[in-house]
Amino acid sequence: MTGKLVSRRRFLKQAGATTALLGLSEAMIPELARALQGLASGKPPVIWIQGQSCTGCSVSFLNANYPSVTELVLDKLSVRFHPNVMGGTGDAATGAIEATVKEKKGQYVLVVEGPIPTKEPDFCTFGLEKATKPFNGYQRRKDKPIYEWMKELVPDAAAVIANGNCASFGGIPMANASVTGATPVSKIVAEIDSKKPVINVGGCPSHPDWFIGTVLEALLFLGGKKSALNLDDNLRSKTFFGKLIHENCERRASFDAGLFLEDWNSQNPDMNLCMFKMGCKGPVTYADCPTRRWNSAVNWCVGANAPCHGCAEPTFYENLAPLYEPLPDVHFAGISPAVDTLGWVAAAGTAVGIGGHYVYKQLGKKPESESEGGEK
């Protein structure tokens, strides 16, 4: 974490550690070293704004280990605006955005946390317009909607990163979209500038490694290394969202053996029972949680004897509820769907069956009988 000039060898080492810890490709080390070196001198400006967010992805970002938050925020990036971190308040804060747009046209990365409301722009505002309206005998400046900020910031951004599930896919606020019109960032950006690159980082919240790793990949991509960024159909980096949780779960053997947790009292801590019957969404969720784990790799959801809720999926929350009931529609060719019989079902067949359910959910289709509120 020194600020002194650092040798190329040291940078290679540092880049190696970063690639290893973030799970990026080893082949990327030289490029990453170059990128990190570039970052140390001409730090890319970042403007991080919050829509209908809960700040959870910012709090998760603070849990970053390598590179550390201090290193990222002070040495690697030039964080011009972040509502929870920055020194400035009010006009002093928003002034930093305006200055960055002017000075760093086309160079800044726009990070958006939380979706954008479209039913009423005033469902989410920050900063003030110049225009005023009467208030207790004064002229009071109007609130500035986040949608207006998007219109100002998107055209001159190098890229837009939607951080977290609700910025990427609408998440929990979109389950109430009929009221607020909560809309994923990528859709808003497409309206403003259809050519602007948008990268999604899933997760409710996003894992700090997913976010930081995606930012690094995006910077390499913007620097001309096109192969650095390999996105899936949901615009997520395959580095982090390319593997099914179920296939990498430390409790997969229990699933295959039909050993399911059904009572939180009855467990032998060493048995690592499968959480499927408690509603685990691991079979339909693409993320590297089982190997990466959370909070300095201390634990993860299944490690706490709790089901994966599928929070990294575009279908979270509305289409994965109820969270504590086993996945429906799990069919096994020619075999009773009863979970109790799963023990002797071939694992491959299971994955195919569950994969079908996944595709079905991804299409966003719901049975006719299911009402808007999820009542059956």
Added chain:
Amino acid sequence: MAQLISIDPVTRIEGHLRIDVEVEGGVVKDAWSSGTMFRGIEMLLKGKHPWDAQQVTERICGVCPLVHGTAASYNLDDATGVQLPDNARIIRNLCLGANFIQSHILHFYHLAALDYVDVTAVTKYEGKDPALLLLKDKITKLAGAGDVYPFLPRYDSDDYVSDPELATTLVSHYVQALEMRKKAQEMIAVFYGRMPSFVGTVPGGVTTPPTLSKITAFQARLQQLQQWIDEIYIQDILTVAGVQAYAPFLKAGDSGGNYLAYGGFDQNQSGTEKFFPRGIIYNNEIMNVKPVDKGKISESVKHSWYTEECEGLNPKQGRTDPELEKEGAYSFLKAPRYDGKPMEVGPLARQLIKKPTILVDLATKLGLLNPPVKFGILPRHAARAIEAKLVADEMSKWLDQLVPGGKIWDKKDIPGEAYGAGLVEGPRGALGHWIQIKGKKIGNYQAVVPTTWNASPRDKSDVRGPIETSLIGIPVPDVENPINVVRDVRSFDPCLACAIHIIHPEHNGVKSFRVI
């Protein structure tokens, strides 16, 4: 001549808050607090499986997920008649305690400290401490490149702590604090899987049994935090409180002297004994703590965007019919009142009600108990640090009470029809969740959160909310740089994502919205 200053965004808090102050003769004469973001989280819970409430409500706020998830669990326990096993009660207390520690450290160092410490003074450090020299090197480089983001720009003020030695030490603690709060989150992850958005509580108990390895993993981090709180956090609070320029902030920023705590950290299964007691204080009469009668809580909406029919109801019958064209309304927040009075909630309220020796000694030393008795900006920060210490010290005792192999869950079926309530204390104050179960699904869900009490707008008698009142008389020598206004607002640790709730109890939908 009086003028209106509008401050938005109030940064270094959670969420979207706007503050307007009327300034005349260099002091605040009047103030308005407005919440400016709406999602309608509870609406989407209607018709859902009651167990989902815990996972959904913890997403109300990424800063306080632990508190919402805990309140939701107690709420469901109440509705389904759970007899919470001791292990589960203790693990919930331990994780809630770890969250108090991480939240209070985060608040003082990362949200509040930049209002007091001049980061640029680090460039003038002349000492020999290698760690501080590294920091100096780093900041000097940033300053040399003209890029001291995100610390600058900021409000100008001549009373920042600018002594190079002291400022550098405090900034180095800012960096250390990032690691410390991370450790506290790791403690929660030991039992609850991860933070934010944890998975380890369920209605009826918790999911992780207290094995010796889990207890040890938790304890090792706790010991480091205990030491850091004692040696760094508490000492820094005393240092800042001792800065001559800040002496007025000991009493400036008093919210009106009414305090409410639901009490938290149940010490027995029935919850009748709590580590932080339940109570009410009126008019800063801190020796006269009164019992809480939940029936005396009502919500006023005269200045909120809700219809007159919602006026004066208890949250149990709460109605929240929005009316956004309403004259005189200026916030999405309602105005909760106890016995018709605004109440400050949070660490200061809890500790004035508990009155631990460490607090009383400090208050005496700082002259806070001399008339007129008032508790302002700095006592709020001090109460937070004291609370972090009290909780951390107590947690090591709770760890000893865990019984490996013992029960952690009381399984109960979801009843067809039931009501429940879950009242807890979060880092920011009194939090209540209410549920109505109908046809084994969620019929209605309500949350009354700390920031709704603190940042509430005026009520039916036009009495200001606690933050609004606390701003009256705050000095604003330079209207371009109203630093003291935000010092005061931040001392409440506002959390706006939590505070804004709109739900219609019958059709569960919003009628119409006013464009402001």
